Amino acid sequence: MKGTLPATAVACAMAWGGSAFAAQSLEEMKDLPPAAKLMGEQHTIAKLPAPHPKRVFVLEPLFPAIVASKIWVIEGDKQELGAVMSAGYCANMALAPDQSEIYVFDTYWDKGFRGRRSDFITTYDSQDLTIKSDTDLPKGRFLVVPKKQNADASPDGKWLFSYNLAPATTVSVIDAKTKKYAGEVEIAGCGLIFPGRGNRFSSVCSDGTLATAQWDDKFKSTVTRQGPFFDSENDPVFEHAGFDRRQGKVHFITYDGNVIPVDIAQDKPAIGTKWSLLGAEDAKEEWRPGGWQLAAVHRATQRLFVLMHKGPKWTHKQAGEEVWVFDLNSRKRVQRIELKEHATTIAVSQDADPYLFTQTEKPSLITYNVQDGKEVGEMSFGITPFLMFVGDE
Amino acid sequence: MKGFMASLALAISFSAAAAGVETVAPDDVPDVLVRTQRTVLPKVRGAAEDYSRNCQGCHGHLGHSVAEVPRLKDRVGLFTHTPEGRAYLIQVPNVTQAMLSHERLAAMMNWMLEEYSREQLAPAFQPYTASEVARLRADRLQSVIARRREVVEGLLRAGVIADADVLAFSLEPGRY
Amino acid sequence: MFRALEVVDKLFERLSRRTAQQVSRRNFLASFGAALVGASVLPVLPVARKAQAAEDPGMAWAKRVGAQTTDPKACNYWRYCSSDGYLCSCCGGGPATCPPGSSPSPTSWVGSCLNPDDGKLYLIAYRDCCGKDACPQCNCLGTAGEMPAYRPQLNNDIIWCFGGSSMIYHCSSAAIVGQV
Numbered sequence: 001m002k003g004t005l006p007a008t009a010v011a012c013a014m015a016w017g018g019s020a021f022a023a024q025s026l027e028e029m030k031d032l033p034p035a036a037k038l039m040g041e042q043h044t045i046a047k048l049p050a051p052h053p054k055r056v057f058v059l060e061p062l063f064p065a066i067v068a069s070k071i072w073v074i075e076g077d078k079q080e081l082g083a084v085m086s087a088g089y090c091a092n093m094a095l096a097p098d099q100s101e102i103y104v105f106d107t108y109w110d111k112g113f114r115g116r117r118s119d120f121i122t123t124y125d126s127q128d129l130t131i132k133s134d135t136d137l138p139k140g141r142f143l144v145v146p147k148k149q150n151a152d153a154s155p156d157g158k159w160l161f162s163y164n165l166a167p168a169t170t171v172s173v174i175d176a177k178t179k180k181y182a183g184e185v186e187i188a189g190c191g192l193i194f195p196g197r198g199n200r201f202s203s204v205c206s207d208g209t210l211a212t213a214q215w216d217d218k219f220k221s222t223v224t225r226q227g228p229f230f231d232s233e234n235d236p237v238f239e240h241a242g243f244d245r246r247q248g249k250v251h252f253i254t255y256d257g258n259v260i261p262v263d264i265a266q267d268k269p270a271i272g273t274k275w276s277l278l279g280a281e282d283a284k285e286e287w288r289p290g291g292w293q294l295a296a297v298h299r300a301t302q303r304l305f306v307l308m309h310k311g312p313k314w315t316h317k318q319a320g321e322e323v324w325v326f327d328l329n330s331r332k333r334v335q336r337i338e339l340k341e342h343a344t345t346i347a348v349s350q351d352a353d354p355y356l357f358t359q360t361e362k363p364s365l366i367t368y369n370v371q372d373g374k375e376v377g378e379m380s381f382g383i384t385p386f387l388m389f390v391g392d393e
Numbered sequence: 394m395k396g397f398m399a400s401l402a403l404a405i406s407f408s409a410a411a412a413g414v415e416t417v418a419p420d421d422v423p424d425v426l427v428r429t430q431r432t433v434l435p436k437v438r439g440a441a442e443d444y445s446r447n448c449q450g451c452h453g454h455l456g457h458s459v460a461e462v463p464r465l466k467d468r469v470g471l472f473t474h475t476p477e478g479r480a481y482l483i484q485v486p487n488v489t490q491a492m493l494s495h496e497r498l499a500a501m502m503n504w505m506l507e508e509y510s511r512e513q514l515a516p517a518f519q520p521y522t523a524s525e526v527a528r529l530r531a532d533r534l535q536s537v538i539a540r541r542r543e544v545v546e547g548l549l550r551a552g553v554i555a556d557a558d559v560l561a562f563s564l565e566p567g568r569y
Numbered sequence: 570m571f572r573a574l575e576v577v578d579k580l581f582e583r584l585s586r587r588t589a590q591q592v593s594r595r596n597f598l599a600s601f602g603a604a605l606v607g608a609s610v611l612p613v614l615p616v617a618r619k620a621q622a623a624e625d626p627g628m629a630w631a632k633r634v635g636a637q638t639t640d641p642k643a644c645n646y647w648r649y650c651s652s653d654g655y656l657c658s659c660c661g662g663g664p665a666t667c668p669p670g671s672s673p674s675p676t677s678w679v680g681s682c683l684n685p686d687d688g689k690l691y692l693i694a695y696r697d698c699c700g701k702d703a704c705p706q707c708n709c710l711g712t713a714g715e716m717p718a719y720r721p722q723l724n725n726d727i728i729w730c731f732g733g734s735s736m737i738y739h740c741s742s743a744a745i746v747g748q749v
Contacts, residue, residue, distance in 0.1 A: 063654075063655070063703055063705065063708070064703055064705035065702055065703065065705075066702060066703050066737070066738060067702050067737065089736075089737065090728065107736075109735065109737070113700075113701050113702045113735070113737045114700070114701070114734075114735050114737070116568055117567075117568045117569060117735070117736065139565075139566055140566035140567075142727075143727075143728040143730070143736050144718060144726050144727045144728060145653075145726040147718070147726075164566070165718075165721060165727070166461055166566035166567075166731075167451055167461060167462060167676075167721065167731065168461075168537075168538070168564065169486075186535075186536050186537065186538060188486040188534060188536070188537040189486030189487065189489070189490045190486075190719055191717070191718055191719030191721075192719060203719075204717075204719045205490065205719060206486075206490045206716075206719050206720035207489075207490040209533075222535065223535050223536075225533055232492075232720065233492050236716055236717055236720070237717070238717065239717045239718060239719070312629060312633070313626070313629070314626045314629060314630065314712055314713050314714065314715070315712065316712060316715075317710060317712050417747075417748050421687075422684070422687070422745075422748070423638050423684060423686035423687050424638045424647070424648075424684065424686075424745075425638060425639045425640075425641070426641060426663065426664060426665070427745070432745070434691075434745055434747050434748055435746075435747040435748070436747060436748050436749075437692055437746060437747035437748065437749060438749065442692070442749055445679055445692050445746055445747070446679050446680075446681070446692065446722070447722055448722075449679055449694075449746070450676060450677045450678045450679045450694065450722055450729075451676050451722075451731075453675060453676075454746070458675045458676055458731075458732060459674075459675055459676055459731045459732030460732070461731060461732075462676070462731070487722065490720075491722075492720075492723075567731065567732075567736070569733075569734065569735045569736065
């Protein structure tokens with residue numbers, strides 16, 4: 001057999017870009033010693049395309065093996081798997097506001113499932129998914145089935161936040177640029193982190209109040225409370241809200257289907273008037289919001305998407321049968337998207353022709369075109385996916 | 394295992410009886426395991442039920458639990474020796490924000506103090522009233538950690554405790 | 570208030586006079602609730618939406634799933650009205666027994682479930698067994714009376730492994746604290 005390589009093979013190897021081995025031209029290969037010609041196909045490493053609105057990160061705690069969380073990077077536009085990231089125990093994540101980095105908030109033990117525990121934030125390059133750094137979390141972190149607002153990045157790119165419940169409740173604050181651990185803010189009796197403007201975030205407290213923390217450059221912090229703004233005993237707010245992060249608006253959703261908008265972009269957050277997702281007919285049919293990450297906001301059109309199902313009180317984690325879409329200005333429902341499969345988590349891409357991503361119970365990721373409510377595709381992966389993140393949300 | 398469970402059940406029933414706790418006989422509970430394991434269950438009513446639903450999960454049925462949770466047993470009563478300490482007990486976030494009315498919260502705290510720390514109560518300890526609880530609940534602590542430190546220093550100054558370590562608990566999360 | 574509760578009051582009055590027992594009204598309602606399970610025994614069962622909304626969440630769950638008291642390996646075993654996770658009963662343990670090689674956390678959250686066979690409420694400590702990775706059998710999720718994690722005492726998503734041999738969750742259990 002002649003020892004020449006087909007030109008197409010070499011051309012393909014060169015087209016991949018990024019390489020473990022140097023790409024070689026047919027010319028160069030003539031001068032190589034005979035053994036080198038057996039190298040055959042050159043191996044390269046793929047890179048994700050530049051961040052785009054229809055990429056969705058699916059965080060999976062992987063309950064059968066919780067010490068090995070996964071993050072599935074899905075190219076929603078092509079309905080393809082871009083990559084899978086590895087993580088540890090009850091991992092959480094956040095995207096840098098400029099989408100250049102991915103932060104994974106993680107926990108592991110030095111003997112796998114035992115030994116000395118470590119908690120830290122791993123910073124990844126968002127395109128080649130290489131690890132840039134690990135930042136220690138000296139106060140540990142909250143271990144729970146992951147919820148988005150237990151960890152976040154501030155919209156101005158300055159801070160990273162991680163919630164602690166040990167069982168004392170505090171928030172760890174980290175400088176997002178230097179990755180220096182700044183310290184903790186005490187939010188006694190409260191949970192969740194909704195980053196506001198500047199050195200501020202707001203949290204939800206078990207008495208129905210809103211706590212807003214702020215700190216100066218010496219990291220001296222103060223916490224002020226407002227409200228109560230919801231009935232914490234009879235109609236609590238879900239931990240997953242319609243969070244319009246860039247504009248600093250949180251549309252809290254209650255178990256009974258009420259929406260309470262809170263503007264946290266103000267120096268002093270402004271609590272808006274409550275409105276209901278339900279019309280009289282809906283209430284009679286026992287429609288209510290439910291699921292896990294049950295709400296999303298499409299910022300440009302100011303639309304609120306909510307997972308809805310029919311059921312009595314205390315079915316707040318039941319999967320949604322439909323996604324209802326509301327105009328946040330008129331507070332009227334403008335669309336009902338029937339779901340092919342019941343879903344527990346949704347996300348909406350922030351571009352002009354948005355996709356609605358739904359995590360179904362099968363599990364699978366079913367994508368719908370928001371414009372016409374039609375299915376774009378269904379992808380099967382994972383065992384217990386829980387959260388979804390899209391860029392610029 | 395069955396033998397162990399049986400003797401455990403017996404032990405529970407003896408201690409419950411000694412404590413004057415009403416119990417339910419295994420045959421009166423329609424549950425396959427309660428009946429086969431001969432478990433004697435206590436009746437949990439009133440303030441005890443409120444403690445159980447709101448506090449027991451972390452503070453334990455014996456008033457002490459893990460290192461990261463402040464111990465109540467033979468300790469919490471010390472806080473009642475100063476007005477600041479007395480106020481602090483109500484203003485602790487999980488107490489002040491509990492799903493209990495002022496009346497029931499006062500009753501539950503009084504029960505808890507008697508149950509777990511009677512010996513440490515201030516000599517002229519006056520049980521909490523609903524109106525006192527209402528007043529204290531209207532005032533939110535900003536930093537619980539800082540306030541506790543102040544209260545403990547106050548108890549030291551007042552000679553209630555000889556050493557701050559008496560009231561120590563671990564603020565560091567476990568590394569386990 | 571509502572007609573149904575008026576009837577309950579009257580029944581309670583008659584019963585307590587007849588039996589001369591000290592039964593708290595709340596307990597009585599809990600027992601009475603058992604009569605509501607699956608049958609129209611009395612002519613004026615609460616049908617109004619408001620009456621249903623006031624129903625104990627454990628009671629509502631028991632009715633909806635057809636709770637039973639004989640098989641702890643099934644998701645509708647009466648104690649699991651607010652359980653979240655893999656059942657220790659299916660993993661070599663039981664509702665108050667950790668499987669070999671795992672250890673119970675002294676901490677938990679405490680909820681309550683209705684025993685369908687006696688109509689009484691029982692407090693349940695949802696302790697996790699911890700110390701090794703999950704036993705992926707019998708995944709159940711009940712949410713009766715369960716609240717978001719900003720009220721941790723009533724939340725079942727939290728890894729309740731404080732004080733266990735490690736914070737690694739192995740399975741979920743449901744120990745009875747007592748009878749309400």
